[in-house]
Amino acid sequence: MVSCAPEREPRDEGFHLADECIHGFDDGLCAICFPPxxxxxxxxxxxxxxxxxxxxxxxxxxxxxxxxxxxxxxxxDAPIDPKTLRIYHVTHVDNIAPILGEGAVLADLAGAAPVVDVSAPAAREFRRTAPIDGLDAVVADYVPFLLSTDAHVWNAVRTGTPDPRLAEGAVERQPADHVILVGSVAGAVGARTDTVGAVVVTDADAAAGGVAAASAWPDVLRMLQRLHREEDGARLLAAEFLVHECLPLERVLLIAVGNDRVRDRVRTALDAVGLRTRVAVYPPWFQPTAETDAE
Structure with a gap:
């Protein structure tokens, strides 16, 4: 098992959640109850x-x-706050049990063994050999996260649109058969801000050639700021946030699901291992975006 424990745990990074809204969200996660x-x-x-x-x-x-x-x-010009920037990892609900068994979300080359693979076999193999610019590492050394719940690859699942990055079954299943593990940028890097490559952000699919990548913490923050400040938001929907080797489950703020059935299943799995991670039913994240419907 890969060890995910940082050298020293930050004690006050804003990870604990505040008052819960009617949708099961808190800490400002719900755009309905906590509008900007x-x-x-x-x-x-x-x-x-x-x-x-x-x-x-x-x-x-x-x-x-x-x-x-x-x-x-x-x-x-104002600096972004990594404590408030959310990251999203999409997986099939059947993969929750092995993730809980490991105590962390693992990278492919760190031992991830999904029961239901969302990634296409060819895409997964390519990421195992695709280098990350400036690092002695490949993309598969990292756990992939999205920077938006409207990201292109996730919306392909929500709309049933074929995508070469996705397994054939991923776009044939119901979107609500998946879950979204929500973390924060600050939680992902933890105390490793001095470690180049602890986290990486890219402005497109990390395995694609010619993408811009940032791996030193100051550069990561600058790129995140650019991605979140762009008016059209196009690159944010294509970007990836990569976490080296694993993200410990205690740094998962929330597990979002599309319906009560999946919520109950996830809660049962969490209870079995003694975890109290918040589970919230939030259907909008599992439905096609209005922009997609209009196209």
Whole structure:
């Protein structure tokens, strides 16, 4: 079994969850009960003019309230908080038992043994040989996570759209036969921020050639900021967040499911191993996006 314990456990990284909403979410995860706040306007300096005996001169600047465009520009420069950035790992519900048995979500080359493989065999083999730029590692050394629940590869499952990365059965099954393990960027890296390659972020499929990849922690944060600040969000839907070898189950904040039947099954499995990970039924994550329906 791969050891997932970090050298030292962070004690106050915002991983524990707050009040639960009616959908079973908390810590701001639910976009319905915790809608994003509107950005506060930023004071902008304008020059006030005063009249003197010798003519008009520029006086001390007076503040005014900026419009939304200027306020948005200031937010774009604000650093992101890795504690609040969510990452999502999709797997079939039948794989919950082996994951619980390992005590962690394992990378392919770290010993993952899915009962039902979501990945196409050819795609999995390719990731075992696809190098990560700047590292002595391949993509299969890492656990893959998505940065959005509307990511292209997951939406292919939700819409039953064939995708070369997915096993044939993955797009034939009901989306609700899958579960989504939710973590945070901060939880994934833990105390390993000084370790280059502990986590990697790519702006597209990590195994594809020519993708941009960041593996040093400051570079990871900068790329995440760019991906989340882009107006069209296209690269965010294609991006991957990779965690070296494994993600311990205690760093999984939530297991999202599509219906009560799968929720009860997951809770029974968690009870069997004495874990109290939150399980929430949230159908919107398991349904096609409005954008897809409109195409």
């Amino acid at each position: 706040k509107e950005p506060e306007p930023r004071p902008v300096v304008t020059a006030a003019r005063t009249r003197t005996a010798g003519g008009t001169r520029v006086a001390r600047p007076a503040p005014r309230v900026a419009g939304s465009a200027r306020a948005g520009a200031s937010l774009a």
